[in-house]
Amino acid sequence: VQIGLTSATFGIVMFFVAVSGVVLVVVLWPRAGRPRLLHMLVRVLMIGTSQLLVIAAFLVYLNSYFGFYDSWSQLLGSGTAPVVRVAKSTGPVQAALTVIGAEAAPAPGVPIPKTATEIPVADGHGALGGAGSDSQALAQTGELLEVNITGQHSGIAVFNDFVYLPPQYFQPAYSHAKFPVLLALSGYPGSSWSIVSRLKLPAEQESLVHSGRIKPTVIVMMNSAVAMPRDTECTNVPAGLQVETFFAQDVPDAIEHSFRVQSGPGSWATLGYSTGGFCAVKLAMMNPRQFSLAVSLAGYYQALEDHTTGNLYGNNAGYQDENSPDWRLQHLPAPPISVLVASSKIGERTYGGTLHFVTLVKPPMQVYTLYLAQGGHNFGTWGRELPQSLMWLDARLTPAVPAAATTNSP
Amino acid sequence: VGLTSPGLPYLLALLAFIVLLAIILGWPWLGRRGFTRIGLRILSLCVLQALVLGLIFVVVNRSGEFYSSWSDLLGTDSHGPANVVAVQQVPTSSKRQLVVTGSTPVRLPYGHYGGALEAIRISGELSGLTVAGYVYLPQAYLARGSHQSFPVLTVISNAIGGANSPYSAHRLVQSAAMEIAANRMGSLVIVMLPATVGRFDKSCLNLPPTFAAHRQASPSVQGETFFAQDVPSAIESAYRVSGLPASWALLGDQSGGYCALHLAFDDSQVFSAAVVPPGSYTKPPGAQGLTGGLFRQQDNLIWQLVHLPPPPVTVLFAGSSTASAGAFVSVAQRPMRVSTTQLDTGTWPLAHVLDWIAAAVGAPRGQLQSKAGR
DSSP states (O other), rough: OOOTOOOHHHHHHHHHHHHHHHHHHHGGGGGGOSSSHHHHHHHHHHHHHHHHHHHHHHHHHHHHHHHSSSSSHHHOSSSOTOOOOOTTSEEEEEEEOOOOOOOOOOOSSSSSSSSSTTSSSSOTTTTSSOTTTTTTHHHOOOOEEEEEEEEETTBBBBEEEEEEGGGGGGSGTTTTBBBBBEEEEOOOSTTHHHHHHSSSHHHHHHHHHHHSSOOOOOOEEEEOBTTTEEEOOOOBBBBSBBBOOOOOOOHHHHHHSSSOOOOOOSSEEEEETHHHHHHHHHHHOOOOOOOOEEEEEEEEOOOOOOOOOOOOSTTTTTHHTTTTTTHHHHOOOOOOEEEEEEEEEEOOOHHHHHHHHHHOOOOOOOOEEEEEEOSSHHHHHHHHHHHHHHHHTTTTTTOOOOOOOEEEEE | TTOTTTTTHHHHHHHHHHHHHHHHHHHHHHTTHHHHHHHHHHHHHHHHHHHHHHHHEEEEEEEETTSSSHHHTTTTOOOOOOOOEOOOOOOOOOOOOOEEEEEEEEEOOGOOEEEEEEEEEEEEETTTOOOOOOOEEEEEHHSOOOOBBOOOEEEOTTTEEEESSTHHHHHHHHHHHHHHHTTTOOOOOEEOSSSSOSSTTTTTOEEOOEEEHHHHEOOOOEHIIIIIIIHHHHHHHHOOOSSGGGGEEEEEEETHHHHHHHHHHHTTTTOOEEEESSSSSOTTTOOOOTTTTTTTTGGGGHHHHHHHHSSSEEEEEEEEEEGGGGGHHHOOTTTOOEEOOOOOOOSTTHHHHHHHHOOOOOOOOOOOTTTTTO
């Protein structure tokens, strides 16, 4: 039996272990009551053990609350595994995108479970399978799909990411309409599910669409770290994981082949927070023909390398520079993209770096800023920045056009 | 006391230590019988636990800067939403990506016209490289009322400006025009560019800047970006051509073969076919100082074939001794396809290669050339 790191079962087990630790200490208390050195040591040991058990339970809770590590393999994995190669020349080519779960998309204002394990195994859902009886319901709620994507160029295979299809995707008026796409990237350490459950991106978009303030997009929600627990910073690692290629070529290929979405300039945007913000801006700057818009919530603009990333740049300082948005703006022509950068004046250490980045931007690149007076590096802050970010994107993306003169009930 | 004030962790640690000490010393007293004492035991453990957890949270929060204040943590921040502000950019006169500097009609025997050869200059929007080259427009492109989009062949060779090489612009275009006129080849647009773009370029790679004694020894060169992003963008902005990868092919000679094959491998979202001379392609030509080290390992295209998924491209090795392409023939797997062919002898050695390329990119055939010309 596998017990997931973020599963309710594991949380409950850890809670009861911690409580029984405390109970045991209270019950066995009198046995260490003599004024002897040994008993003093036993007292420290008893208290220490029970404290550690509670701390472990607390960490498990925090991990699942913040969505840092989604599974045991993400926490303990090798960070190198996922490159997939075709085994035999005669064998079938690995499918680029597989739907492994599907359910109605979360509605605005409704609590969303912390873990994604509730998503049922897909069979005959509205998007890819037969347009069954549930397509009427999906036209009200939209659909959330859990997908695996195998990169046809990079060979990188990722699991348990999410695609949100808005209600309009299933409505007859839009049956031939192609939707713009928003690629949303998590921070590090993080999980794609936290974009659904903590940032509440699909619910926020639906709320704004419902009130008529923006038009719907398809949202692809992914972990920016493709080889957890390694932090890959959306970089083509020399003779290693080709993560930039994965996000800039493989993911658009897989999505454009699987869903009714637009392709070409003006149809794809990136959005991310923290490391995902860095990725969003870097990917758009390096691939402006694919991503013409980027939103960075509390992102940074220099290429970092630390113990979580390992060797990302092949010991080549120049290549590290090329992965830095700041450096690119100072040494290469600016790309034809628009970028929205968000940060907070108090509580965000990315604020200074954001101000600096903004001063470097030159035409044809356009930069817009959204600075909160105060707010830390957390989902609460990013959630407050989200409505305006989505409205900013909406003003620039090519919308899906419904069939003529069909009135949609609000 | 603020959530992120530097004194808070010390305060919590001190309190935790005091409580721990009190528990250890007061142990016998707390260990006596009675519900009150049991209650006090639980209470003392809980207080200590709360202090320790609080300490951990505050330290982690300070290092990660997750929550900036108590109100941020509790979600009671009442600061209203801020506004999106456009940072005003000084507008520059937008530089044309492609400039036509000259145009000559392509003449065929018996007074027929076979399209036009234009001299062009591409200003790379992303690479910053400015490169002169040629574009061939077939007669079908120029036909009155034509709204068709054409596939594109990009020829990469340092011989395009010469006179005698089969890869020189004039001979290549003459060859293509005759094949099209004879209806052995579909109509396509041919873009001809040199293999060496800019002073520091080596085989159209993206080369990061190099440093010697903390000073920049050579600047960043974006050769791959030029061919894979700037050229398609410039050509698509100036001509009626298809933007689909299935419609874009590459042709390289000895000087541009590595470049063409490298682009087919790394940018198969842009190109779907390449014709290059047979060779081993284990390192870029003229790449002194580029070899060695992890960083340039991927420049070995055989290494790529072994370690990365095969790209969805069709490659034709065309040359006199096709044996040297043996490594590619044996290692390549679906969806990549590899073929070899001998070059024709005679005046037009590339004629059947051009036929093959036109078929590979689905160039439209069968439109008879108008006798009257333009």
